[in-house]
Amino acid sequence: MCAASVVEIDNCQPKSPASRMQLIEVAMHRIQRICIWKKLTNERRRKVALAVNRPILSSYLYSTNNSNSARQYSTAQNAPCAIPASQLESKTHPLGWELIQAQVEPYFGDNWNFPSEKEKKGFLGLGLSRAFSHFFPLTLYDRIDVTCKMLYLSLLIDDQLEKMSFTQMLSYRDRLMKVALGAASPDRCICLEWMLHDTVMAMRSMDEVLANDVAQGFCQLLQAQTSQERTTANTLGSYLKFRETDVGKTLYTALIRFGAKLDLTPTALENTAALESTAFRHVSVMNDIYSWEREWKVYQENPTDGAQPFSAIYILANETGLPYTACRRLMYSYCRELELVFKQSSVEIRHNTMEGLTHELEMYIKGLEYFMCGIELWSQWTPRYRQ
Numbered sequence: 001m002c003a004a005s006v007v008e009i010d011n012c013q014p015k016s017p018a019s020r021m022q023l024i025e026v027a028m029h030r031i032q033r034i035c036i037w038k039k040l041t042n043e044r045r046r047k048v049a050l051a052v053n054r055p056i057l058s059s060y061l062y063s064t065n066n067s068n069s070a071r072q073y074s075t076a077q078n079a080p081c082a083i084p085a086s087q088l089e090s091k092t093h094p095l096g097w098e099l100i101q102a103q104v105e106p107y108f109g110d111n112w113n114f115p116s117e118k119e120k121k122g123f124l125g126l127g128l129s130r131a132f133s134h135f136f137p138l139t140l141y142d143r144i145d146v147t148c149k150m151l152y153l154s155l156l157i158d159d160q161l162e163k164m165s166f167t168q169m170l171s172y173r174d175r176l177m178k179v180a181l182g183a184a185s186p187d188r189c190i191c192l193e194w195m196l197h198d199t200v201m202a203m204r205s206m207d208e209v210l211a212n213d214v215a216q217g218f219c220q221l222l223q224a225q226t227s228q229e230r231t232t233a234n235t236l237g238s239y240l241k242f243r244e245t246d247v248g249k250t251l252y253t254a255l256i257r258f259g260a261k262l263d264l265t266p267t268a269l270e271n272t273a274a275l276e277s278t279a280f281r282h283v284s285v286m287n288d289i290y291s292w293e294r295e296w297k298v299y300q301e302n303p304t305d306g307a308q309p310f311s312a313i314y315i316l317a318n319e320t321g322l323p324y325t326a327c328r329r330l331m332y333s334y335c336r337e338l339e340l341v342f343k344q345s346s347v348e349i350r351h352n353t354m355e356g357l358t359h360e361l362e363m364y365i366k367g368l369e370y371f372m373c374g375i376e377l378w379s380q381w382t383p384r385y386r387q
Contacts, residue, residue, distance in 0.1 A: 111195060
């Protein structure tokens with residue numbers, strides 16, 4: 001009982017025991033009401049504070065696990081909107097990206113024919129060794145050099161294609177495919193040809209079967225990037241289906257398996273086909289979200305052959321009439337839904353695999369997850385999407 005109530009009772013008349021007891025009961029009832037009211041007020045304030053401090057796209061909407069694996073990327077330097085929490089687990093290569101950078105980047109700095117010193121610094125400043133550490137953290141130490149070189153070459157070739165007409169692209173593609181497959185000898189005066197040839201040959205000397213998968217994946221990436229289908233995929237569904245290959249699914253899945261030496265059976269590869277599709281839809285859309293401003297700028301400066309921007313953001317905006325900023329937010333939510341599908345599909349594969357869950361299959365599933373998460377992390381800080 002509070003002091004004020006005691007004083008009030010002491011000052012009241014009459015002083016008979018029965019009357020005094022009645023006054024005590026009245027005071028206690030009043031105190032109980034005050035305490036209840038204060039409790040309700042505090043609870044209401046707490047709820048208001050939670051509502052104010054919760055992000056617009058709250059992690060509660062997406063999280064299926066309340067552990068610390070639900071991660072907010074609130075510090076992203078290049079975030080296009082409020083970012084919902086990811087369900088994916090990230091990992092970095094134990095060697096550390098600085099050592100990977102020291103091992104690989106001098107090879108390109110010394111040998112690639114950059115148009116200018118500025119472009120050379122710009123490319124080396126993209127953080128590809130750091131990206132590699134996130135993309136392929138399961139890569140064996142003796143396979144880091146060649147696996148990382150293929151990642152660098154794939155991005156350099158993508159930059160070369162951006163500057164070409166469609167006719168030039170076809171000629172460029174056919175020549176590189178022959179070099180990658182060993183059907184033609186490289187021209188040693190052209191840095192891309194001999195670097196591609198030497199890298200693939202070094203991979204074949206380590207693991208011919210998985211290296212051939214990498215070479216085939218590289219060729220499929222080139223075919224997709226120079227395909228006329230780019231101009232006909234004008235609905236979101238057709239775009240997403242085509243973009244799985246265009247973003248490099250066959251190449252990067254082959255690099256995951258080559259780098260970690262994962263010899264999967266044909267049955268295992270068949271069982272993971274749907275999982276790969278989900279993973280690379282996520283990768284392609286995440287790429288579109290962060291690269292949109294760069295893609296739009298390139299298109300405005302040089303609308304090659306009258307082509308339109310090849311982006312989920314552009315297609316969704318055309319289909320819905322929504323502004324580009326709204327479409328980026330919608331596609332971010334779509335990526336989070338794909339993560340839930342990926343997690344559920346992973347569980348089903350683990351439970352339903354008839355030949356048993358091998359270590360190689362488990363590592364491949366984790367490798368796909370690390371790659372998905374790595375793409376988002378790199379996209380958030382790389383200067384490539386802030387130019």
